[in-house]
Structures are given as structure tokens and as C-alpha cells.
Amino acid sequence: MTKFCRRNKIWWIFYDVRSLRFGDGCTLFEQLWNRSGRKHLHLPAINPPYKKQFFRCPKYGEDKGELASADSYKDVVSWSKLITSHARNGRLDVARQVFDHMPQRNVVSWTAMLAAYVQNGRIEDARKLFDEMPERNAVSWTTLISGYTQNGRLEDAFQLFDKMPERDVVSWNAMIGGCVRNGRIEEAEKLFNQMPSRDVVSWNSMISGYGLNGKPEDARQLFEKMPERNHVSWTTMIAGYINDGNVDEARDLFGKMPKRNLISWNAMIAAYAQTGRMEEAHDLFEQMPKRNVAAWTLMVTKYAECGQIVKARHLFDVMPKRNVVSWTAMIMGYARNGRIEDARCLFDEMPERDVVSWTSMIVGYSHCGRVEEAHQLFEEIPERNVVSWNAMIAGYEQNGHDKLAVLLFLQMQRTGMKPSQGTFTSTLRACASLASLEQGKQVHEIAIKIGYGNDLVVSNALITMYAKCGNVEEACQTFHKMPEHDLVSWNAIIGGYAQHGKSEKALEMFQQMQLAGVKPDSVTFIGVLSACSHAGLVDLGWHHFDSIIQEGSIIPRMEHYACMVDLLGRSGRLDEAEDFIINMPVEPNASIWGTLLSACRIHGSIEVGNRAAEHLFVMEPKNASTYILVSHMYAAAGRWDDVRNVRKMMKEKGLKRQAGCSWIEGKNSVHSFIAGDRSHPLTERLTGNA
Incomplete structure (x- = not known):
């Protein structure tokens, strides 16, 4: 082995670090470290930037005890930076191991560890460390207060704020910002008025709070009172005006800015683009x-989002400089507009890719139904994050590959990747489609374990999952445990009750929804009309349907018309149901006529049933279900010659009845069994023929 002089060897180590070849650099350093007897190696000649890179080397994150014996690493600031x-x-x-092996600590190092816990969402560990601190400063207190507000624990933040021995403007701003983020604008206003002194951040936080909470007038009044303003203020x-939909007011204020920066220009351009005013956006650009x-x-x-993909590509082509975000934006534009091949060509040309660009292609392929690609x-991504996992799970679920979606979720769990809100909602939808109650319960348990048990969106998905899996009682319990409800929550529980024939409960929840001041939408009325149908409440059903028409804010969908036909059909009012269909303002689809035909079979109305069947034969000539329904209708009336004629027609057209399917859930899997098919390995045991 060639023997290099010490100086040259150290130079090579840092050549490796500069080239981001951390492993090679660490190996060479370790050789020097061992040769020096692990106590005499000093690096006084290392330039600060390279020393910083060394600190980031994973090898050093693990060798704390040995690092502690090197004099050049004993200063507290360097350890805190690590x-x-x-x-x-x-x-x-690893950060905690570094902290535990520090030869000495001060308030800076304690606060660095405290901030590390806060940044990673470990708020309980942060509080425990805070209580153990031998001394604290305003930064320590403010760090934990910010952690509480970021995790929605505003009461804990207030308690800590009240205990602070000395508050500075930063701690006041942290509390005001926390109130603003959590929608507690009145408390933010109270704090602002109590402040002994304010800086421009204080004023900006309150203006932002007013803007986010739909109070542009209050924001403007405060803005006019500001003793000084910066770019952030403007x-x-x-x-605030843009969030409230006042784009012209925003433009007027933009014109009055004494000096504009890129952020203000981009904000104004985005405002025009988001409201479809692309010409004005382009003029400003x-x-x-x-x-x-x-x-x-x-x-x-924005051009891509508006469907103007040619203009988007032209701008992309003439850009003086592009980065990975620019490339990804163009790729997403192609994918969003169904031009997946163009998206793939651009993706293949990218000089560098990040996880967002990979994920964009996964989403694009999924939206086109090309799940295998x-x-x-997904398998080729160099490094995955939670968004890329979510994209693939959602891609499977949206394309009907529910079992694969659940399996991928389980694989994600095994890798140690922490699921997010989107992970749970997609997986729960997949469990609902599979009617896999046990797997749904397991997902629920995991959600509770990592802190999503009371999350609004996840809870809504849980209600739907439990209802679709037949456990409407658990759906009800989930609903009542929720700290708050939105429109989706009410729709899920109303629809769940209606789906299981619990009409009284569904209608009761609808009344509670109205008392809570939540305005129903088209989905709500599908559940309500379905409940009326199951209970035979024709007059009440007509009342709710007429209210949709009269109010005018909701345009009736095909599902609403189908519910009304079902309501009238179940009640035996078949002529009325047929008249309703004929007078529909939109062309009825096969589902509408099929609903009427089913009612005619039940009530034995051959005449109306024949007319419904004639429409279905034209609309869906290859659908065997129509012929079977007609055959059953004739059989119920004892018209056996007509039954034989229908079956003959099916045979001549080569139509076959679709085989029935049932499923059994066991050991975290759903087993499907099709009538007449004995290929399943458990068939013999389940039928008793083993």
C-alpha cells in the first residue's frame, strides 16, 4: 500500500466529502483515527464548510464516545449543530445519541435537542426533556410553545406561556401565530392587544390571521395602522384579499406597493391564474x-391546469433556466391533461429527478388506468417518501385493485414509513370495497396508535368503511367520538344508515345535521331519498326532492332521479314512476329503467315492465340481466311461453347469466367463491367434500 504523507491524506478525505462521497471519506478518516491511537488526531486546518460536512457524515453520528475524546470536537456549538x-x-x-454523549452541555445544546423533538412531532419527548433542563432561556420556552401550537395543543401552549418567567416579542409572536394557525383569531387579537411591545412580525401575524379567517376589512384597518411595513406586510x-376572492382589491393594493419583490409578483400572478384570468396573469408576467x-x-x-398545454409547453421551452420543479410542473401538466406519453418522454429527458417527479409519473399512469407501469x-424510485407510497396505494384503490392497495399498505408498515392522512383514507376505501372488516379494524388501530384516531378526514373514511362492511353500529360510534363533524361526516353516517335500511336513524341524523347549521349537498339528499325509499315514505321523499328543485343551489343528479323511481316503484306506484321518468329533464339512463323493471317484477305489472324492458333492450342489448328480470317477471305471472321465448332470445344472442359470487373473510384475507367454480384451494373443505 502506498504511504501518503498526513497532509495529503487529509486533503483527499475532504476531496471525498466535497464530492459527497461520505463513505470513502469516513473510511480514510477512520484509518487515520486508528493510526493516531484514537486520541492525538486534530484537524485545525479544516475549513469550516468542510468541517460541517464531516459532521453530517453518518459514520460520525454513530461514533460518539470516540469523538468525545478528540479535542477539536469538544466545543458545545459544534455538537449542537450536529x-x-x-x-x-x-x-x-442519532441526534439523541449525540446529545447523550456530549462531554458538556449548555442551554444551547439542550434547546437544540428540544427543537429536534419538536421538528419531528415528538411533543411528549420534548416536554419531558424541557422538564429535565437545568436552565432555560426564552428560546427554550418559545420552542416548546411552538411545538404545542403546531400540534394543535393550544391549551398546553397557553399554560406554558403563562408560566414563562420572562417573555420577549418572539414568544408573544409564537402564541399569536399559534392562535392564527388554529383558527382562534379572537384569542390572537386579545394577545396582540396585550403585547407590551410589537415588531413587524406581530402586525403581519394578525393581518394574516384576519385574512385567513375571512376578515379582510379588519386586516386592512390594521394594515393602515402599522407603524412600519415590509414586503411581508404588503x-x-x-x-388576504386573494383568499377572500377580492382579486381586484388585491391588484389595487399591489399597484400601491412602494417596492415589489418576486414573492408579491408571483402571488398576484397566481391570483389571476387561479380565477381563470390567464390573459391578465400573462400580462403581469x-x-x-x-x-x-x-x-x-x-x-x-397554471397554463397546464387551465388545459392550455400548448402554451405551457411553449413557456417551458423558452425558459432561460429550469430546475427539477419546472420539469415536474410540465410533466404533471401533461399527465393531468391525459398526455401520458408526452409526460414520459419529458420524464426520460430530465437531467435530474427528485421524488416529486417520480411520484408525478406514478399519479399520471394511475389516472390513465395503467397501474402496472x-x-x-414505483419499484424504480431511488428513494421513496410517504407521498410516493400514497400515490401508489391510491392508484391501486382508484383502479379497483383494492387487495393490492391493502397489501402495499402492509408493506409500507414493514418498512417503518409513517403513514399520513392520505395513506389511511385510500387504504380504508380499499377495505370498504373488499368488505374486509377485520383488515379495516387493523387499519383503524394503526391510525389510533400513531395519532390519527380523531383526525377528521380519517374518521370520515372509517365511518364509510364500517358502514360498507356491515358494521353500522361501529360507524355510529366512530361518528359520535369525533370532536368535530363536517359535511362529509354527516353524509357518511346518513348514507350508512340508509344503506342498511335504518331509515328512521338516517332521517334523524339529517335533522341533527340541519340543527347543527350544516348545509346539505347533493350527496346528502341521495342518502335522505334512499332512506325515504326503504321506509316507504313517499310524501316525505317528494318533499325533499321538491326542495332540491325549488332551492336551486343543487342540480339533481341521475342518482336522485333513480332514488325517486325506486321510492315510487317500491310503493307500487308504477304508472307514476313511469310518468316521472318520461318527464325527466335529462335523458334517463339504463339504471333508471332497470329500477322500474325491478319494481314491475315485484308488483307484477307486465305492461309497464314490457315498456321499461324495450328501453333497456335498445340501451344495453348485450346485458343478460335485463332478459333475466323480464323472464322472472313473466314467471311470477305464470306466462311460461313468454319465459321460454325470453330464454330462447338469450341463447340466440349468446348471452349467459353472470355467475353469483360470495366471499368469506378470514386470517386477514378475503376469499371469493364463484358459483360453479371449484378452483379455489379451500372449496372441498368448505363444501364438506374433503
């Missing part, structure tokens, strides 16, 4: 004195 670096990269356990006020890559990418994105890309 803790922060590991925490930012998600290596929280942009926040503009954003052309007026920009200086455009950065974000401005170009914004225009590409989506899965192939």
Missing part, C-alpha cells in the same frame, strides 16, 4: 422587471 443536522434529516435517534395583505425560475414555473403550471416506476 444534533440539529441529524434532526433535520429525520435521524432523531404581500400578506394582498394574500410580461411586466415583471425580473423573472426567476419560480415565476416561469408558476406560469407553466405505475408500479414499475
Whole structure:
């Protein structure tokens, strides 16, 4: 082995670090470390940037005891920076090991570890560490307060804030910002008025709070009172108008800005684009004195979202500089507009890709129904995050591959990747489609374990899952355990009750929904009309249907008309049901006529049934179900010659009755059995012929 002089060897180590070849650099350093007897190696000549890179080297994150014996690593600031670096990269356990092996600590290092817990959502661990701190400063208190507000625990934040021995403007701002983020604008206002002194951040936080809570007038009054304003003040006020839909007011204020920066220009362009005013957005873009890559990418994105993919591509082609976000925006534009081949060509041309660009292609393929290609890309991703997992799980679920969606969720669990809200909603929808109650319960348990048990969106998915799996009682319990309900929550429980024939409960929940001040939508009325149908409440059904028409805010969908036909048909009012269909303002589909035909079979109305069947024979000539329904209708009336004629017609057309299917859930799997098919390995045992 060639022997290098010490100076040259150290230079090579840092050549490797600069090239991001951390492993090679660490190996060479370890050789020097061992050769020096693990106590005499000092690095006084290392430039600070390279020293910082060394600290980020994973090898050093694990060798704490030995590092502690090197004099050049004994300063507390360097150790604290190492803790922060590991925490930012998600290596929280390593950060804690570094903290535990520190030769000495001060309030800075304790606060660095506290911030590491907060940044990674470990708020209980943060509180425990806070209580153990030998001394605290305003930064320590403010860090934990921010952690509480970021996790929605505003009461805990207030308690801590009240105990602070000394508050500075930063801690006041942290509480105001927390109130704003959690929608508690009145409490934010109270704190703002109590502040002994304010800075521009305090004023900006309140303006933002008013804007986010639909109070643009209050925001403007506060804006006018500001002793000094910065770019953030002006942009926040503009954003408030935009959020409230006052684009012209925003434009007026934008015109009055003494000096505009790229953020304000981009905010105003985005406002025009989001409201469909692309010409004005483009005019403003052309007026920009200086455009950065974000401005170009914004225009590409907005043109693509509006379906103007040719203009989007033109801007992309003339961009003076592109980054991975620009490429991804164009790829997403193609995918969103159904041009998946163009998206793939661009993806293949990308000079560099990140997880977002890979995920965009997965979503694009999934939306086109090309799940196998989506899965192939998913397997090729160099590094996956929770969004890429969610994209693939959702892709399976949306394309009817529910079993694969659940299996992928389980695989995700085994990798240690923490699921998000989107993970649970897609997986629960898959469990609902499979009618897999046990797997749905397991997903529910995992959601509770990692803190999503009371999440609004996840709880809504749980209600639907339990209802579709036949456990409407558990759906009801989930609903009543929720700390808050939105429109989706009410629709899920009303629909769940209606689906299981519990009409009184469904209608009772509808009344409670109205008393709670939640305005029903078209989905709500599908559940209500379905409940009326199951209970035979014709007059009440007509009342609710007429209320949809009269109010005018909801346009009746085909499902509403189908519910009314079912309601009238179940009640034996077949002539009325037929008249209703004939007078529909939209062309009835096969489902509408099929509902009427089913009612005619039950009530023995041959004449109306024949007319319904004639429509179905034209609309769906290859659908065997229509012929079978007609055959059953004739059989119930004892018209056996007509039964034989219908069966003869089926035979001549080559139509066969679809085999019945049943399923059994056991050991976390759903087993399907088709009538006449004995290919399932458990068939013999289940039929007793083993």
C-alpha cells in the first residue's frame, strides 16, 4: 500500500466529502483515527464548510464516545449543530445519541435537542426533556410553545406561556401565530392587544390571521395602522384579499406597493391564474422587471391546469433556466391533461429527478388506468417518501385493485414509513370495497396508535368503511367520538344508515345535521331519498326532492332521479314512476329503467315492465340481466311461453347469466367463491367434500 504523507491524506478525505462521497471519506478518516491511537488526531486546518460536512457524515453520528475524546470536537456549538443536522434529516435517534454523549452541555445544546423533538412531532419527548433542563432561556420556552401550537395543543401552549418567567416579542409572536394557525383569531387579537411591545412580525401575524379567517376589512384597518411595513406586510395583505376572492382589491393594493419583490409578483400572478384570468396573469408576467425560475414555473403550471398545454409547453421551452420543479410542473401538466406519453418522454429527458417527479409519473399512469407501469416506476424510485407510497396505494384503490392497495399498505408498515392522512383514507376505501372488516379494524388501530384516531378526514373514511362492511353500529360510534363533524361526516353516517335500511336513524341524523347549521349537498339528499325509499315514505321523499328543485343551489343528479323511481316503484306506484321518468329533464339512463323493471317484477305489472324492458333492450342489448328480470317477471305471472321465448332470445344472442359470487373473510384475507367454480384451494373443505 502506498504511504501518503498526513497532509495529503487529509486533503483527499475532504476531496471525498466535497464530492459527497461520505463513505470513502469516513473510511480514510477512520484509518487515520486508528493510526493516531484514537486520541492525538486534530484537524485545525479544516475549513469550516468542510468541517460541517464531516459532521453530517453518518459514520460520525454513530461514533460518539470516540469523538468525545478528540479535542477539536469538544466545543458545545459544534455538537449542537450536529444534533440539529441529524434532526433535520429525520435521524432523531442519532441526534439523541449525540446529545447523550456530549462531554458538556449548555442551554444551547439542550434547546437544540428540544427543537429536534419538536421538528419531528415528538411533543411528549420534548416536554419531558424541557422538564429535565437545568436552565432555560426564552428560546427554550418559545420552542416548546411552538411545538404545542403546531400540534394543535393550544391549551398546553397557553399554560406554558403563562408560566414563562420572562417573555420577549418572539414568544408573544409564537402564541399569536399559534392562535392564527388554529383558527382562534379572537384569542390572537386579545394577545396582540396585550403585547407590551410589537415588531413587524406581530402586525403581519394578525393581518394574516384576519385574512385567513375571512376578515379582510379588519386586516386592512390594521394594515393602515402599522407603524412600519415590509414586503411581508404588503404581500400578506394582498394574500388576504386573494383568499377572500377580492382579486381586484388585491391588484389595487399591489399597484400601491412602494417596492415589489418576486414573492408579491408571483402571488398576484397566481391570483389571476387561479380565477381563470390567464390573459391578465400573462400580462403581469410580461411586466415583471425580473423573472426567476419560480415565476416561469408558476406560469407553466397554471397554463397546464387551465388545459392550455400548448402554451405551457411553449413557456417551458423558452425558459432561460429550469430546475427539477419546472420539469415536474410540465410533466404533471401533461399527465393531468391525459398526455401520458408526452409526460414520459419529458420524464426520460430530465437531467435530474427528485421524488416529486417520480411520484408525478406514478399519479399520471394511475389516472390513465395503467397501474402496472405505475408500479414499475414505483419499484424504480431511488428513494421513496410517504407521498410516493400514497400515490401508489391510491392508484391501486382508484383502479379497483383494492387487495393490492391493502397489501402495499402492509408493506409500507414493514418498512417503518409513517403513514399520513392520505395513506389511511385510500387504504380504508380499499377495505370498504373488499368488505374486509377485520383488515379495516387493523387499519383503524394503526391510525389510533400513531395519532390519527380523531383526525377528521380519517374518521370520515372509517365511518364509510364500517358502514360498507356491515358494521353500522361501529360507524355510529366512530361518528359520535369525533370532536368535530363536517359535511362529509354527516353524509357518511346518513348514507350508512340508509344503506342498511335504518331509515328512521338516517332521517334523524339529517335533522341533527340541519340543527347543527350544516348545509346539505347533493350527496346528502341521495342518502335522505334512499332512506325515504326503504321506509316507504313517499310524501316525505317528494318533499325533499321538491326542495332540491325549488332551492336551486343543487342540480339533481341521475342518482336522485333513480332514488325517486325506486321510492315510487317500491310503493307500487308504477304508472307514476313511469310518468316521472318520461318527464325527466335529462335523458334517463339504463339504471333508471332497470329500477322500474325491478319494481314491475315485484308488483307484477307486465305492461309497464314490457315498456321499461324495450328501453333497456335498445340501451344495453348485450346485458343478460335485463332478459333475466323480464323472464322472472313473466314467471311470477305464470306466462311460461313468454319465459321460454325470453330464454330462447338469450341463447340466440349468446348471452349467459353472470355467475353469483360470495366471499368469506378470514386470517386477514378475503376469499371469493364463484358459483360453479371449484378452483379455489379451500372449496372441498368448505363444501364438506374433503
